[in-house]
Amino acid sequence: MREGRPLTPDQTRDALDEVLARARAGDEAAFVQLYRALHPRVLRYAASLVGADAEDVAAEAWLHVARDLPAFRGDGDGFRAWVTTITRNRALDHHRSRGRRPVVLDDVLAFTDRPSGDDTAADAVERLSTARAIALVATLPREQAEAVMLRAVVGLDVAAAAQVLGKQPGAVRVAAHRGLKRLAAELSRRAEPARRRATP
Amino acid sequence: MSIFSRHRLGRRQSEQLLDGARPASPAFDDLVGLLAAARGPHPADAELPGEQAALAAFRRAVPTAPAAGVAPAGPHLLEENSPVRTLALRRLLAVKVLAASVLTVGLGGVAMAATGMPLVPGGDHRSSTAAAHASPTGSPSDRPSTAPSGPGTRSGSPSATRTHSAGHRRTHEKQLVACWAYGAGRSKATPSPVKAGMPFADLARAAGGRDRVAAYCAALVAELCTKADAGHLPGCPKADPTRRASGWPSDRPTRSGTKPATRPAPSGSPTDRPTARPSRSAPGGSPTQHPSQTRTGH
Incomplete structure (x- = not known):
């Protein structure tokens, strides 16, 4: 299969629009590009909601996305929000069916977001730090955790995040801001003993 | 004393951090690091888990x-x-x-x-x-x-x-x-x-x-x-010859329960409802590519 250029999530709007148009017209390579660009981030978002079941949730969401892509209307930004919304809905369905449990580090660690077979030591460290970070964000009240994940990890702007969450943009701003303040306080609290040891 | 009491995280710094930028003050470096870790590395251009299944559905x-x-x-x-x-x-x-x-x-x-x-x-x-x-x-x-x-x-x-x-x-x-x-x-x-x-x-x-x-x-x-x-059998079409070859029914699940994020997307996304009413009634058009919904017996 023809492989396209890698498409980073931060790539220009036009590039995403163009790849999306090709995928919608049936271009498999373009679909793969979309998957590789968006999947890792929506998977992390899902992990903040459902822990180790994120893979199942994301897989289900992508089947849905693939199925309805020909009917999707919108641009690249809209597509990112659409994929995220579907992932969120599958995650919430998952919560309803299994009951919500707090996401813990071990849960998050179990999900894989790297290419299969890519398992160097450096990679393991990277995965661990990603998992730790997500697990920490997941300790926030859900509203705040979701706002932070959508804005900072999935890379949605305020308007798109608000659309995904079904909230007003102002509410998303406030939730994300409060979330970051809490995270900052938590990081500071954790750093405090180390600082004290360093300067007795 | 926390450094954050001296360098309070304001709205503006929050937005910068969320956009992936680094605020001028080094007081937020820990937070910058945390968010960068959560974001992870740039996507690799290699096959990811689940890719084949998604591609099969796309096909x-x-x-x-x-x-x-x-x-x-x-x-x-x-x-x-x-x-x-x-x-x-x-x-x-x-x-x-x-x-x-x-x-x-x-x-x-x-x-x-x-x-x-x-x-x-x-x-x-x-x-x-x-x-x-x-x-x-x-x-x-x-x-x-x-x-x-x-x-x-x-x-x-x-x-x-x-x-x-x-x-x-x-x-x-x-x-x-x-x-x-x-x-x-x-x-x-x-x-x-x-x-x-x-x-x-x-x-x-x-x-x-x-x-x-x-x-x-x-x-x-x-x-x-x-x-x-x-x-x-659950889910099997009732003798519908126009069903797609894959056999996947195109109907959405109908569920009761809470409805998160139900506002229609401005982009007209057809199926982003969690509780999934039939998408025919969704704004922005229904996915009419399913022949079973549109025509019978060509």
Whole structure:
């Protein structure tokens, strides 16, 4: 299969629009590009909601996305929000069916977001730090955790995040801001003993 | 004393951090690091887990690779009464006929699972042979090869299917339910995942890997839903010859419960509801690429 250029999530709007148009017209390579660009981030978002079941949730969401892509209307930004919304809905369905449990580090660690077979030591460290970070964000009240994940990890702007969450943009701003303040306080609290040891 | 009491995180710094920028003050370096870690590295240009399953679903959903004249039409493809759309539907039907025989090959995998041998959908030579005899009419009842490749078949004869299949068939029906619960398509008769009856991991094991679940389910659907008595099976179409070749029903699940994020997207996304009313009524147009919703019997 023809492989396209890698498409980073931060790539220009036009590039995403163009790849999306090709995928919608049936271009498999373009679909793969979309998957590789968006999947890792929506998977992390899902992990903040459902822990180790994120893979199942994301897989289900992508089947849905693939199925309805020909009917999707919108641009690249809209597509990112659409994929995220579907992932969120599958995650919430998952919560309803299994009951919500707090996401813990071990849960998050179990999900894989790297290419299969890519398992160097450096990679393991990277995965661990990603998992730790997500697990920490997941300790926030859900509203705040979701706002932070959508804005900072999935890379949605305020308007798109608000659309995904079904909230007003102002509410998303406030939730994300409060979330970051809490995270900052938590990081500071954790750093405090180390600082004290360093300067007795 | 916390450094954050001296350098309070203001709204502006928050927005900067969330946008992936680094605020001027080093007081927020820890937070910058945390968010960068959560974001992870840039996506690698290599195959990711789940990619094949998603791609398989994509192949089922799009009629065919774009040909000149169809591709540029993009957004208009789905407009009612558009000639392009008619063309697309014709193509889809043509592809369906082809896919029917491909799926038949896949059924061999199901049969092998029943016989306890390694399951590789489409990888069984005997059923490939059987597929060669498949009638390319696209009509489920006309396919002779479905019987020999039925559950529990070792000898490949229909009578063997009848004598040995009860237990295997139950297993397969259970798997079918799980396919609906976890899979791409869910009909109204679909149980919610809690009633799937088996964890996703079990289904993946039966399929021979997570990446193969989609193909396995497609084969299961084609196998079970094309049987004469398929009517009682959850999710099987009721003798609908225009059903897509993959057999995935296009209906959305109907569920009660809370409805998060139900506001219609400005982009007109058709199916982003969690509780999934039938998308025909959704704003922005319904995915009319499913022939079963639009036309019967070309």
